[in-house]
Amino acid sequence: MKELLFKNWESLWHVAVCTLLAYFVLFLFIRISGKRTLAKLTAFDFVVSVTLGSTLSSMMLGKVTLAEGAVALVVIIGLQYALAWMARESKPLEKVINSSPTMVFYRGDFLEDAMKKEVLTHEEIYAEIRKFRMLDVDQVEAVVMELNGELTVIKKSPGSAHTSLKALDSEGS
Known part of the structure; x- marks a missing residue:
């Protein structure tokens, strides 16, 4: 029961450092990916936001390494760009991605x-x-x-x- 509230100072320090670094990694990637990531959400954008948040959470809590989390963020943002580009180029695909x-x-x-x-x-x-x-x-x-x-x-x-x-x-x- 004791570890439910407090494990040790090292784990708190680990979460604080991971949160700080993960926050700036995500901030950097969102700035690179542009305004679409922050636009009013379509279903497509909502999925991206949820996966970004989940990845950030895993990075903050040390469930994945920062390098693994950064790779996941790059893949998520890359998929967003690829699908947005394909939707722009293909009317049928646009209807699937955007209602x-x-x-x-x-x-x-x-x-x-x-x-x-x-x-x-x-x-x-x-x-x-x-x-x-x-x-x-x-x-x-x-x-x-x-x-x-x-x-x-x-x-x-x-x-x-x-x-x-x-x-x-x-x-x-």
Whole structure:
């Protein structure tokens, strides 16, 4: 029972040093890997974040050596880059890696099938419209659930020939 709370000073020192070094190794790798690692999370990004956190934890607690942890971090970030590049180059692979945005409200109508698919309520959509400081729902052209699960409210604009909604149909893709 005694070792449950305190083992020895050497193990505490070991965890402190490993945590310090692992923290800076991860910080360095995230700075190298760029903004995508820190962006709002898609499912793909979430997996990367969880694996980075798990690896960092193992490094901090000395379950793996710092060199082994650093290799794991490089592999994880390398996979993220490789899959992001492949998704950019291949539309079918992009659909596998990144889900598609879904229109859930269009020109005054709730798209019930899309809402059911995304497990959204009318109140959640109204809340998002209020978040955009819009009182009149008739001012809303569309509400779209984005790749990362965030809702985007698009205000009506007179005569827009080029619209960000072109890729989405009014049936909620």
